[in-house]
Amino acid sequence: MRDWLRHHPDVKTIRIAAVDLNGQARGKRVPSRFADKVVDEGTRFPYSVMNLDIWGEDIEDSPLVFDSGDADGVLKPTERGFMPMPWLEAPTALMPLWMFHEDGTPFDGDPRHALARVVERFHARGLHPVCATELEFYLIDDSGRELRVPPSPRSGKRRPGADTLALRALDAFDRFFTDLYDACEVMDIDADTAISEAGLGQFEVNLLHSDNVMKIADDTWLFKQLVRGLARKHGFAASFMAKPYEDWPGNGMHMHFSVTDEDGTNLFDDGTRSGSDLLKHAVAGCLKAMPGTTLLLAPHWNSYDRFAPGSHAPTGIAWAYENRTAAVRIPSGSFKARRIEHRVAGGDINPYLMMAGVLGAALLGIEDGLTPPAPITGNAYDLDLPQMPTKWQDAIDAFESSPEMARIFAPQLIENLVRTKRQELRYMAEMSPQEMLELYLDTV
Structure with missing residues (x-):
């Protein structure tokens, strides 16, 4: 050092x-x-x-x-x-x-130690989680009363609408993204693909997968600090807030993970499209723990504005193959790359707690040999599915009483987080929507 x-x-x-x-x-x-x-x-x-x-x-x-x-x-x-x-x-x-x-x-109240403890439990069983994260964020001009997309540094013009997977949207902020990737390199953050997303001035950057789970969590946390700080340096804001705009999609933070053995063999792959029993045990653990983990996936008042039918923010507790309406998706592609995509979290999460909750739930499913329900097909929003908590208060209560969370987290961390969120809930009830926006825009 x-x-x-x-x-x-x-x-x-x-x-x-x-x-x-x-x-x-x-x-x-x-x-x-x-x-x-x-x-x-x-x-x-x-x-x-x-x-x-x-x-x-x-x-x-x-x-x-x-x-x-x-x-x-x-x-x-x-x-x-x-x-x-x-x-x-x-x-x-x-x-x-x-x-x-x-x-x-x-x-025990340190969230980084909480994740380290989950990783150690995997390693004690000879298992090695391999993780990657995808982070969505908005670039925002917040200098006036209303949030707007910043003017392009190249043209001086504001993009009037969303432009999914558009190179011109990326090119409009090429100087920012060039500086961002240069900064990721010097900070040893393994940033991969960037795309424009479905929101006004919304983008997504993927961080490369690694079997060093602590580094992935560090990279995710550091990337959020970097993007927000670098945007201000360029004269605008960047926000991972779950729902900064009422009429545009929210910011998600999808997590991909698989599990390997000591030799690096992917234990979710059994040479078939359906994947191994271990994969299904992990899926079942994630689904069973979903009510308890919701507070970690949606930790703030504004987080629950993101959960709406047809929004690509899953609300039903279900899994599927190659289906982005499901909370837990098994992507297609090479069997050797068989993995789980957990799609519920917003961009406003604490990555250490979120990853500890998701990986810990998967490990419980593996330890208990759980079997998931049948995978769904079609639009999850149209199906009669068990639902995650859709109100902050309910998510706090579910986290506190969850037997799965009690097996994943130290009692002190559970108590501390519940006290924190209940205090925030009391104060938030007295705030206007504009005050909440100003609070969350730069903090989460």
């Missing part, structure tokens, strides 16, 4: 940051000459900082605050090390952190 800074003598300040339950970066600015101390000793934040609401306020009834004297935890560097922050004007490095107790044991 020290070598990185020595090779970048122009970097005079660093940011050290951990990810809270809402996916927000919480940390400090440190002169780079003190970086060795952070590398060797870590730093200290109150435990409560990992459990703030979306405004950055303490959770009023949290035992992490006054009941425990607002005690400190120890923050240590993750394996990611230093990386540049290309969206800032001055050369700056970011060091991601995660939280431990004084004795070196992980702090």
Whole structure:
């Protein structure tokens, strides 16, 4: 880690940051000459900082605050090390952190540790999840009273409507996307294909699959910071908010995953179109845990505006082969690439919690040998299917009482997240739609 800074003598300040339950970066600015101390000793934040609401306020009834004297935890560097922050004007490095107790044991309220624990459970069974994410976001001119698509830096014109898979839509913001891919390269984020999507100024970027699940989650979180920061540098906004426009599609965050053995053989592939029993066990686990995981897939008030019939945001609990109306889709293609696409999450998720919930549910299905119902055909919105919670309050309650979530997450994390979301729910009830838009546009 020290070598990185020595090779970048122009970097005079660093940011050290951990990810809270809402996916927000919480940390400090440190002169780079003190970086060795952070590398060797870590730093200290109150435990409560990992459990703030979306405004950055303490959770009023949290035992992490006054009941425990607002005690400190120890923050240590993750394996990611230093990386540049290309969206800032001055050369700056970011060091991601995660939280431990004084004795070196992980702090259960840290979402990164929650994902690491799920990955360790896979590895203990000789299984290795392989994951990829697809992130949708809007480029937005938010300088006026109404949100609009930004004018193209090339032509100065605003694109009047959506233009799915249009090269001209990408070319209109070529300078932004060129800078974005250059930044991904220097940050070691494996960004793959970019496309224009169905919304006004909406795009999607895929991150390459990897069997390093922690890196994929890191990449997803870092990519969101990068896109938002770089857009501001270019004079407009970028948002992963689930539903920034009432009349345009929401932002999704689809996750693809398979499971391999120690030799890298895809255990979802049995040489047939239907896939292996292990794949079906994983599908069944995802479906059974869907009510409990909904809060992780749709963590905010605005998240539930995205769930609407005909919106490509699934609401029914079902799976299918090559069918984008299903919550869980098995894509076509080479049998060797047989995988699950989990299509429910919005772009506003905390990737560590979302991936822990989805992978943890799949593992429960594998451990319990669950069998899914028959795959659906046709339009899932027209079928009589069990439904996910479609209200935030119901999703909070389902997460708290879910036996599947109790097997995936530490009790402290469940309690902390429920307290956080119930506090946000109380405050959100007093806010106008415009105030919510202003809150969520840049934060999630």
